[in-house]
Amino acid sequence: MSRNASYVRLAGAYARHELRRRLRRRPAGGVRRLLELYAPDHLLPMTESERTLLPAASACINCGLCALVAARVSGLRPSDLAAAYLRDYPRLPAAASDIVGEPSVAGLAEAAAACPVGVPLPGVLAMIRRLASA
Numbered sequence: 001m002s003r004n005a006s007y008v009r010l011a012g013a014y015a016r017h018e019l020r021r022r023l024r025r026r027p028a029g030g031v032r033r034l035l036e037l038y039a040p041d042h043l044l045p046m047t048e049s050e051r052t053l054l055p056a057a058s059a060c061i062n063c064g065l066c067a068l069v070a071a072r073v074s075g076l077r078p079s080d081l082a083a084a085y086l087r088d089y090p091r092l093p094a095a096a097s098d099i100v101g102e103p104s105v106a107g108l109a110e111a112a113a114a115c116p117v118g119v120p121l122p123g124v125l126a127m128i129r130r131l132a133s134a
């Protein structure tokens with residue numbers, strides 16, 4: 001078989017594959033079933049603002065500088081917000097009692113300002129609260 005004939009057969013096979021793929025019916029309610037599957041583990045869809053926030057929120061190097069500026073925020077060390085609480089969504093509800101009261105906005109802003117990698121601590125706290133309470 002010539003090389004050109006092989007290319008023609010390959011193109012035909014690929015075209016059939018694409019056609020089948022596009023015509024294949026997807027099971028109904030796939031998104032709903034996906035959400036139900038992950039809901040017990042508190043793996044929820046993120047909001048648009050959380051998606052925007054996540055790269056910066058994940059940049060924590062656990063240096064502890066924010067904890068030097070604000071020892072406690074809402075009952076926990078600010079350095080634990082991104083370094084610990086944001087890393088294990090399924091266990092967040094168990095930590096919900098750690099996040100109590102309203103944080104000092106000024107304290108949290110000062111802690112965030114001290115962060116060398118720019119972790120947005122107020123946004124991280126809001127995200128953790130939402131995920132923990134879900």
Ligand code: SF4
Pocket residue numbers: 059060061062063064065066067078079082083114115116117118119
């Ligand atoms: S200062 Fe920033 S990088 Fe350091 S522990 Fe706090 S949040 Fe993490």
